[in-house]
Amino acid sequence: MPLDVLGLAEEIIRNIRIGRAASLALYVLQLLEWLSLLEDEYKLVKYTTTLRLTPH
Numbered sequence: 001m002p003l004d005v006l007g008l009a010e011e012i013i014r015n016i017r018i019g020r021a022a023s024l025a026l027y028v029l030q031l032l033e034w035l036s037l038l039e040d041e042y043k044l045v046k047y048t049t050t051l052r053l054t055p056h
Helices: 005-053
Strands: none
Touching: none
């Protein structure tokens, strides 16, 4: 049974591409999550600042 080196190489390349796509997708998701947390933090700061500046 001959060793299918070309098929093996194609499979490795395909897996590397999938791995890169997956890691890129994960990076984008983490970035979006971080931006979301940043936005929540901004809203909280804005809200507390508004409370402080509003006369009671």
